[in-house]
Amino acid sequence: MSQHKSEALTVHRMNAAKEPARDINRPHVPWFRAILRVIAWLVILGSAAVILNALPTSQILDLVQKKVATLGPWAPLAFGAAYFLAAVLFVPGSALTLAAGAIFGLWKGTVTVSIASTSAAGASFLIARYLARERVRRMAESNRTFGSIDRAIEQGGWKIIALLRLSPAVPFSIGNYLYGLTPVRFWPYLIASWIAMLPGTFLYVYLGYAGRSAAGAGTGEKSPWQWVLLGAGLLATVVVTIYVTRMARKALRETPAHKVEPETGSDLAHADKSRGSRLWPVMTTAIVLATLAACAQVNRARLGSLFGPPRVALREAYATKSDGPTFDHARFDALLHKRVSDGGWIDYAAIKTNPVELDAYIAAIGSAPIETLGRDERLALLINAYNAFTLRLIIDHYPLKSIKDIPAAERWDAKRWNIAGKTYSLNQIEHELIRPNFAEPRIHFALVCAAIGCPPLRNEAYVGSRLEQQLADQAKYVHSHERWFRVHPERNEVELTALYDWYASDFEQSATSVVAYAAQFSPELVRMINAGQNPRVRFLDYDWTLNDIANRPTASGGENQ
Numbered sequence: 043m044s045q046h047k048s049e050a051l052t053v054h055r056m057n058a059a060k061e062p063a064r065d066i067n068r069p070h071v072p073w074f075r076a077i078l079r080v081i082a083w084l085v086i087l088g089s090a091a092v093i094l095n096a097l098p099t100s101q102i103l104d105l106v107q108k109k110v111a112t113l114g115p116w117a118p119l120a121f122g123a124a125y126f127l128a129a130v131l132f133v134p135g136s137a138l139t140l141a142a143g144a145i146f147g148l149w150k151g152t153v154t155v156s157i158a159s160t161s162a163a164g165a166s167f168l169i170a171r172y173l174a175r176e177r178v179r180r181m182a183e184s185n186r187t188f189g190s191i192d193r194a195i196e197q198g199g200w201k202i203i204a205l206l207r208l209s210p211a212v213p214f215s216i217g218n219y220l221y222g223l224t225p226v227r228f229w230p231y232l233i234a235s236w237i238a239m240l241p242g243t244f245l246y247v248y249l250g251y252a253g254r255s256a257a258g259a260g261t262g263e264k265s266p267w268q269w270v271l272l273g274a275g276l277l278a279t280v281v282v283t284i285y286v287t288r289m290a291r292k293a294l295r296e297t298p299a300h301k302v303e304p305e306t307g308s309d310l311a312h313a314d315k316s317r318g319s320r321l322w323p324v325m326t327t328a329i330v331l332a333t334l335a336a337c338a339q340v341n342r343a344r345l346g347s348l349f350g351p352p353r354v355a356l357r358e359a360y361a362t363k364s365d366g367p368t369f370d371h372a373r374f375d376a377l378l379h380k381r382v383s384d385g386g387w388i389d390y391a392a393i394k395t396n397p398v399e400l401d402a403y404i405a406a407i408g409s410a411p412i413e414t415l416g417r418d419e420r421l422a423l424l425i426n427a428y429n430a431f432t433l434r435l436i437i438d439h440y441p442l443k444s445i446k447d448i449p450a451a452e453r454w455d456a457k458r459w460n461i462a463g464k465t466y467s468l469n470q471i472e473h474e475l476i477r478p479n480f481a482e483p484r485i486h487f488a489l490v491c492a493a494i495g496c497p498p499l500r501n502e503a504y505v506g507s508r509l510e511q512q513l514a515d516q517a518k519y520v521h522s523h524e525r526w527f528r529v530h531p532e533r534n535e536v537e538l539t540a541l542y543d544w545y546a547s548d549f550e551q552s553a554t555s556v557v558a559y560a561a562q563f564s565p566e567l568v569r570m571i572n573a574g575q576n577p578r579v580r581f582l583d584y585d586w587t588l589n590d591i592a593n594r595p596t597a598s599g600g601e602n603q
Contacts, residue, residue, distance in 0.1 A: 081328075082324045082325050082327070082328040083324065085328040085329075085331070085332055086324070086327055086328050088335075089331035089332045089334065089335035090331060090335075092335035092339060093331070093334060093338045117145075117146075118146060118150060118153075121138075121146070121154055121158075122155075122157055122158035123158075124138070125139075125142075125154075125155060125158035125159065126158045126161050126165070129158070129162030129163075129214070129215055129218070130162050130165055130166055130169075130215075132216070133215070134213075134215070135159060135214060135215070136246055138155070139151075139159075139246035139250065140246055140247075140249055140250035141250060142154055142247055143246070143247035143248060143249065143250025143251035143252075144250040145250075147251060148247060148248060148251045151247040151250065152240075152244050152247045155243050155246075155247060156236065156239070156240060156243050159214070159243065160232065160235060160239065162218065163214075163218045163235045164228070164232045164235075166215070166219050166222070167218055167219070167221055167222040167231060167232070168222065168228070169219065169222065170218075170219040170222025170223060171222040171223070171228075175222075175223070178219045178222060178223060179223060199225075199227075199230065200226060200230035200231060200234040203221060203226055203230075203231050203234045203235060203238070204235075204238040205238075207234070207235050207238035207242075208238050208241065208242075350544050351473060351544055351545060352473055353547045354473065354478045354547075354548075355551070356477065356478070356480070356481040356483070356548060356551045357478065357479070357481055358417065358480065358481050359478070359480070360415075360416065360417040360420055361417060362416050362417045362418060363417070363419070364416070366414070366415065366416040366419065367411065367414050367416075367419070368415075368419055368505075368506060368507075369410055369415065369423050369506075370406070371403075371422070371423075371426055371503035371504070371505055372503075373399050373402050373403040373406070374399075374400075374403040374426055374430055374503045375502055375503035376399060377393070377399045377400055377403070378499070378500065378501045379501055379502065381393050382499055382500070382501040383591060383594070384501070385498055385594065386490075386497070386498020386499045386500070386501075386589060387498075387590070387591040387593075387594040388433070388492075388499060388589055388590060389591045390433075390437055390440050390588070390590050391590075391592075393433060394437040394440050397434075397437060400430060400433060404431065404434060404459075404460075407423070407426075407427045407430070407460065407461055407462075408460035408461070408462070408463065409462070409463065410423060410462050411462070412461065413462070415506075417480070418506035418507070418510070419506035421476070421480050421482065421506075421509060422503075422506045424461075424476050425476075425488050425489060426503050427459070427461055428468060428471050428472060428476075428489050428490075429488075429489065429490045429499060431459045431468060431471075432468065432491065432492050433492075435448065435452075435453070435468075435492075436492050436588070439452075442588060444493065444587055444588055445491065445492040445493060445586065445588065446586050453468075454467060454468045454469045455467050455468075455469055457470070461475075472489060476489075477548065481552070482513070483545070483549050483551075483552050484513040484514075484516065484517045485513075486541045486545050487513070487516045487519075487520045487541075488500075488504065488512075488513060488516050493584070493585060493586045493588065494525075494585040494586075494588075494589050494593065495525070495539070495540070495582075495583070495586060495587075496589065497516065497519070497526060497539075497541075498519070498589070499589070500512070517562075517563055518563055520539065520563075521560060521563035521564055522563075525539075525582075526539035526541075526582065527539065527560065527563075527564070528582070529564060529566045529567050529570070529577075531566065531569075531570055531575075534570070534577050534578060535577055535578045535579075536557060536570075536577045536579055536580070537579075537582050538556060538560060538579060538580070538581055538582065539581070539582055539584075540582060540583070540584040542556045542559075542560065542579075542581065556579065557571070557577055557579060558571070
């Protein structure tokens, strides 16, 4: 008999000496503990759902996907390597499997995870058999089910391995090591593991893929038929996986090595005590997650701002009124003519010294009849309001080097700005009043964030009667300056302002991609696309230095002193 087989038999005999073997698929659990366990798991699942709902899931996935995309064809390899390392180190792979579906899609995600998980299973098996046999043997001694598993594998070989992979009787990472102590040979073990793990892998990848689709990934909206097919595919995958799992459990129960004598009363008492001790981690996890869920719900807005702007569906909510009421922007227009120079450089010191015009305009916004305004008048008012409030925010803290020097609680999330009698934060104005109600991505070139990396503030106010021309001029200006836009035909590359990165969804709802949107303003980029090129996209660094006139470059290329 081989050494690893002898050691495996020794382990299961030691387990058998400690207590009679049991059917691992039919544990005896007192009814009240079973109820507590069910309640705890319901709390865990419900809390997890609340936390995921509070988190900006689509933004997090966007961020991860963009980082992964920078690796190009090496991305699946890098992800697979991370998955392999996590599995070998006992990190549960379910979250990474879900992520693979969200990042790579259904088929590429399945292939990536299948290769990585099978490689991890093989590596852990070899480590247990040849490198860390004694340590794994001690771990096996503490596993109450390993004796039955070892006897079953001794009789059924790779077939039992396949059934165990189909049934969640043994956790994936732990099983990889435990199976290294059994008499099964390596290649039958590896092939059986690979084939039997495919249904579960496909299910989790599909869940990640479906979740990504539900979060609004990709361009455009899905048709009802696409949603039906997506749901039908998910349902079929779940049903098949559950059916296969039940078949595997039934086959395991019918394996002779699992048919054992009933436990004695003392054994049952010992088992009950052990199960009771295992209940506390589940209860503790439920309590902790419930607390985190409550905190996440209360701080939903803050969580949403951690990973960039929220994703919104652009639509036109207001009718155009060509002969409707208007709002007077003369005060703000005069201020901009006086204090904003070419290129959008702002004389904040002069505004701070005499803020009368700015404050008078801000006061007028507080009583603006916004509900009576047509589409263009309303949008012009909201853009000007946002920009005027930003100027006021800066001079409240001036002098400073960057808007980011202002404490976060007083910056974009501070609810202090009055529009038509209601108080908003700057983020609310942009993400709640403007973006969801106007299918107009060009507003990102018009809203000022008081930074050099931001498109420049115009030295005139936006007005409803000329809004279309003003937004067109602003977009053209941005795409004609290297600070925000660069095209490199010789290396098949386009460099875009980071606004295209942060608000990619807005631009993609107006065009098929951010490159296609930018091409509207660049004949050179259009020629590249028409020639069949698919330009790589790089996003330019965003300079958060204050767009103060004192920071304006001099003719020699330096800065004003």
